[in-house]
Structures are given as C-alpha cells and as structure tokens.
Amino acid sequence: MRPPSILSLLLHLQLTWESSAFQDFIRQRNTEFALNLYQQFTDAEEKSNLIISPAGVTFALGLLQLGAKGETSAQLENALGYTVHDSRVQHLLQSTYGALTNSSHSPNIHLACGLFVESGIQLSPKFSEDTAIWVNGSLQRVNFGNPNETTTLINKWVGTRSRGNQHYAFYEKLGVVGSEIQNVISQPIEDSSPAQIAVISTMHFKSKWQNPFSLSETQHFKFTKADGSVIKVPMMYQVSEVNYGQIKTGGNQRFIIVELSYLEHTVSMFIIIPSERKQGLSYVEPHITAQTLSTWAKSMRRMKMEVFLPRFKVQSKFNLKTVLSTLGITDLFSPTKADFRGISEHEKLFVSEAIHEARIEVTEDGTEAAAATAMFLMKRSRALVFKADRPFFFLLRHLNTGTIVFMGRVMDPLE
Structure with a gap:
C-alpha cells in the first residue's frame, strides 16, 4: 500500500480544521x-x-x-x-x-x-x-x-x-x-x-456529583436575597478540588465562578456570583456571552476549596x-x-x-433536572472558600458537545 502523499495529508488536516471550526461556529x-x-x-x-x-x-x-x-x-x-x-x-x-x-x-x-x-x-x-x-x-x-x-x-x-x-x-x-x-x-x-x-x-x-456533599455537613446558614432581606436556608458543604476562577471585566466588575462536575465529567454545573456582596445578578448577567463563557471555562484552574451551596429546587x-x-x-x-x-x-x-x-x-447527592428549549487566580495557604449565600446564576453544560442543557438563577432557595 502506497503511503499517503504530503498533499493528501495537508488536505486531510485542512478538512479536519474546517470541520472543527464549523463545529465551534454552530456551538457558539x-x-x-x-x-x-x-x-x-x-x-x-x-x-x-x-x-x-x-x-x-x-x-x-x-x-x-x-x-x-x-x-x-x-x-x-x-x-x-x-x-x-x-x-x-x-x-x-x-x-x-x-x-x-x-x-x-x-x-x-x-x-x-x-x-x-x-x-x-x-x-x-x-x-x-x-x-x-x-x-x-x-x-x-x-x-x-x-x-x-x-x-x-x-x-x-x-x-x-x-x-x-x-x-x-x-x-x-x-x-x-x-x-x-x-x-x-x-x-x-x-x-x-x-x-x-x-x-x-x-x-x-x-x-x-463527582464529589457528593455529605448530608451530615448540611446546616442552616444565612442567605441574603436581592432586596437585602436575610433568610435561613439548608446550606450544603464540602471540601474538594474544583475548577475555580475570579473574573475581572473591562468595566472593573468582579465575579467568582466555580465548576462542579457530575459523574464521568460528562456534564458540569457552573455557578457564577458577584464578588461584591452588595452587587446583584444584574451586574453578572449582561457579561455572560458565548465568548466569555468559553474564555472563562478555559481559564479556570483546579484548586482545593470549601464549597457552600444551598439545596434548591x-x-x-x-x-x-x-x-x-x-x-x-x-x-x-x-x-x-x-x-x-x-x-x-x-x-x-x-x-x-x-x-x-x-x-x-439540587441536593447533597446530586441533581435531577427536566425540561418539557480576563481571569486571575489568587493563591492562599489554606483552601479558598466559595459561598453561594446570595443570588447566583447557574448553567449545566454537556462538555463533549458544548450544549447548554439547563440554565437559570436562584434568587431564593426556599421559593
């Protein structure tokens, strides 16, 4: 069998690149x-x-x-x-x-x-x-x-x-x-x-979850709603390695993003909240675009963290x-x-x-859902803390295809 020519190899690489670029275009x-x-x-x-x-x-x-x-x-x-x-x-x-x-x-x-x-x-x-x-x-x-x-x-x-x-x-x-x-x-x-x-x-x-929350660790903590009122909610807790990042936009807005994986790492939940407690989700949502989501996901880093996430439905x-x-x-x-x-x-x-x-x-064990359509990192000597104790945005993304399966926000975990 004759080995492939350089021209055929280059053509194959070109077609592969074009196919990949087209897939990225449709996903975007x-x-x-x-x-x-x-x-x-x-x-x-x-x-x-x-x-x-x-x-x-x-x-x-x-x-x-x-x-x-x-x-x-x-x-x-x-x-x-x-x-x-x-x-x-x-x-x-x-x-x-x-x-x-x-x-x-x-x-x-x-x-x-x-x-x-x-x-x-x-x-x-x-x-x-x-x-x-x-x-x-x-x-x-x-x-x-x-x-x-x-x-x-x-x-x-x-x-x-x-x-x-x-x-x-x-x-x-x-x-x-x-x-x-x-x-x-x-x-x-x-x-x-x-x-x-x-x-x-x-x-x-x-x-x-790839790393389940322990039911025994869940306690009632304060959750500050958008109107400033405070309620007590069942807050799940774990210490584990997660993908984490701090985001700074050109307008000097700062957000925190965490990625929690499900079994087999096929689907992940991304959670985004403003860094400043006084800022609401209105500071976050206008900055969430197809391009920023892709950039943030690629720029996140794996690190050990304490994660607090309210149980919600x-x-x-x-x-x-x-x-x-x-x-x-x-x-x-x-x-x-x-x-x-x-x-x-x-x-x-x-x-x-x-x-x-x-x-x-969303519970300690995992998630059931259904539907009837510039980053910098900070190093610390101890585990960082991610605490979703105020309104947050979330999305579930199928990693292999880039498909957003579910997306939404939690303004009140008890609602």
Missing part, C-alpha cells in the same frame, strides 16, 4: 441563542427563580425549521444563527442529538423529539425522511379532535422519554392546535381549526410565543403568514401555542 450560535432566550425570560421575571432548557427549545425549533419555507424559515435562521437545510448543520445536530440521547451510563441525560400529526394530513416525503433521524421513529398519528385521548398519549410519551418519571417530566409544545390539551395548554384556543401537528421535545437529566413554565416573537420569530404564529409547505403542501399550517416548562432539584 447555540450558546448565543440560549443566552438570548435566557435574557428574554429574565426581563420578564426580574426577581424570581428561573430555569430553562435551551437545548430542548433549540431542537424543537430545528425540527420545525426542516419544514419551514420563505420568511418563516428566514426568521428561524436569523434567530438560531444557522439553517438546518445545510447538510453540515444537520450532520452536526444529529451527532449532538445522539450524544444527548445516550443514557445507558451515568449521568442519565436524555433528549427526545416527537411529532404528533393529525390523522389524514399528508406529509411531505422529504420532511418525513429528514425528521426520521431526529425523532427516532416517534411520529404518531393522533386525533386532536379528542383532546383527552391525545393528552393521554402525549403525556405517556413524555413520561417514557423522561425515563418514566412524570413528576420531573419536561415537555415543550410547539404545534398547530385548535382545542385545549390538558396540562399542556392553559386555555382553549379560540377561532382556530382543530389541531393538526404538535412538536414535542423532552429533556431529562439525573446524576450524582426551581421550576418555571412559560409561554414561548411572546419570547420567540421578541427574538424575531413571528410568522410561524400567524395563520396567514406561516409557511410550512415543507411539512405539507396540502395544508395551511401554523404554530398557535409554544409552551416551555423546566424543573431542577
């Missing part, structure tokens, strides 16, 4: 969309606990983009930063989808997308083919004219995809509906034709229509402007409801 776009999405929610919920699953929203919108045409497709592309009609994007997202659906080992992380289509609707053959990989054969025919039957079917699907734990089941609905679906849509949709298509995505995560439920419209995704909600000819050329389809719900619970 997904992170930017996640942060834009988060910002819209924080504007609406200024003083509340908050959690969202950007990955769940992104994949559901990507699924819809496969069938979008014209201005509807352009708006989705502008918001997401890419088009899934690009074969390279499809390949990368399918790879990411595969990584997020493998729950055969710890941590348990599972993303699933499903299509529920009204019986009698004729789907485009290409759309059926393209979505087959995304939904893993989860395309089901339903009768939206019978909301009770359809609700049972969808809830069963959600429960199965979230490993049977329906209490922590996340479901997010993007679909064309004309009547109320219990527990998913808060009120009936008036002046609309019967439901025709529902796009559902679920995200479930459950894992133990957060759940949020939002109507995505307002948020997505603010991000420029408007036409898909309009019966007259929506263009989903890529799904079916024989039906006039539009999205009438978009709901997002997510929950997370």
Whole structure:
C-alpha cells in the first residue's frame, strides 16, 4: 500500500480544521441563542427563580425549521444563527442529538423529539425522511379532535422519554392546535381549526456529583436575597478540588465562578456570583456571552476549596410565543403568514401555542433536572472558600458537545 502523499495529508488536516471550526461556529450560535432566550425570560421575571432548557427549545425549533419555507424559515435562521437545510448543520445536530440521547451510563441525560400529526394530513416525503433521524421513529398519528385521548398519549410519551418519571417530566409544545390539551395548554384556543401537528421535545437529566456533599455537613446558614432581606436556608458543604476562577471585566466588575462536575465529567454545573456582596445578578448577567463563557471555562484552574451551596429546587413554565416573537420569530404564529409547505403542501399550517416548562432539584447527592428549549487566580495557604449565600446564576453544560442543557438563577432557595 502506497503511503499517503504530503498533499493528501495537508488536505486531510485542512478538512479536519474546517470541520472543527464549523463545529465551534454552530456551538457558539447555540450558546448565543440560549443566552438570548435566557435574557428574554429574565426581563420578564426580574426577581424570581428561573430555569430553562435551551437545548430542548433549540431542537424543537430545528425540527420545525426542516419544514419551514420563505420568511418563516428566514426568521428561524436569523434567530438560531444557522439553517438546518445545510447538510453540515444537520450532520452536526444529529451527532449532538445522539450524544444527548445516550443514557445507558451515568449521568442519565436524555433528549427526545416527537411529532404528533393529525390523522389524514399528508406529509411531505422529504420532511418525513429528514425528521426520521431526529425523532427516532416517534411520529404518531393522533386525533386532536379528542383532546383527552391525545393528552393521554402525549403525556405517556413524555413520561417514557423522561425515563418514566412524570413528576420531573419536561415537555415543550410547539404545534398547530385548535382545542385545549390538558396540562399542556392553559386555555382553549379560540377561532382556530382543530389541531393538526404538535412538536414535542423532552429533556431529562439525573446524576450524582463527582464529589457528593455529605448530608451530615448540611446546616442552616444565612442567605441574603436581592432586596437585602436575610433568610435561613439548608446550606450544603464540602471540601474538594474544583475548577475555580475570579473574573475581572473591562468595566472593573468582579465575579467568582466555580465548576462542579457530575459523574464521568460528562456534564458540569457552573455557578457564577458577584464578588461584591452588595452587587446583584444584574451586574453578572449582561457579561455572560458565548465568548466569555468559553474564555472563562478555559481559564479556570483546579484548586482545593470549601464549597457552600444551598439545596434548591426551581421550576418555571412559560409561554414561548411572546419570547420567540421578541427574538424575531413571528410568522410561524400567524395563520396567514406561516409557511410550512415543507411539512405539507396540502395544508395551511401554523404554530398557535409554544409552551416551555423546566424543573431542577439540587441536593447533597446530586441533581435531577427536566425540561418539557480576563481571569486571575489568587493563591492562599489554606483552601479558598466559595459561598453561594446570595443570588447566583447557574448553567449545566454537556462538555463533549458544548450544549447548554439547563440554565437559570436562584434568587431564593426556599421559593
């Protein structure tokens, strides 16, 4: 066998570099969309606990983009930063989808997308083919004219995809509906034709900490809320090696960031708080961008620390229509402007409801979450102390793909 020529090796290296650069580009776009999405929610919920699953929203919108045409497709592309009609994007997202659906080992992380289509609707053959990989054969025919039957079917699907734990089941609905679906849509949709298509995505995560907190070490400590009031909360405690950094921005704002790993180091939780106790999260959140997150993560250093983290449980439920419209995704909600000819050329389809719900619970043992979308270091002679005893921002990131699985903030651990 002839050895490869220098030209072929250089070509291989060039293609590898281009592939890596493209992957970084898509990951950055997904992170930017996640942060834009988060910002819209924080504007609406200024003083509340908050959690969202950007990955769940992104994949559901990507699924819809496969069938979008014209201005509807352009708006989705502008918001997401890419088009899934690009074969390279499809390949990368399918790879990411595969990584997020493998729950055969710890941590348990599972993303699933499903299509529920009204019986009698004729789907485009290409759309059926393209979505087959995304939904893993989860395309089901339903009768939206019978909301009770359809609700049972969808809830069963959600429960199965979230490993049977329906209490922590996340479901997010993007679909064309004309009547109320219990527990998913808060009120009936008036002046609309019967439901025709529902796009559902679920995200479930459950894992133990790489270094668990000891239950015997948990004590009630003071937590200072944004309004200055002080409450007592169950504060978990451990001494371990963690990734840690102190951040100083050009505007002289200073933050503290800690990374806590779950088993197998597949997913990590990043926690960010202002260095100054008097500064609120409003000093932190504007500085969190795709670029800064990447820079901070790469610049952190491993060191032994005392970590204080409150036990907390957060759940949020939002109507995505307002948020997505603010991000420029408007036409898909309009019966007259929506263009989903890529799904079916024989039906006039539009999205009438978009709901997002997510929950997370953090304890000494680990975390269970679900959703139904310039640094310098200081050395000291003893272990540094990280104490989340005031409002903080957090995110869970899948390290191999760079996907932000969940993100949010804790304003009151007892809320």
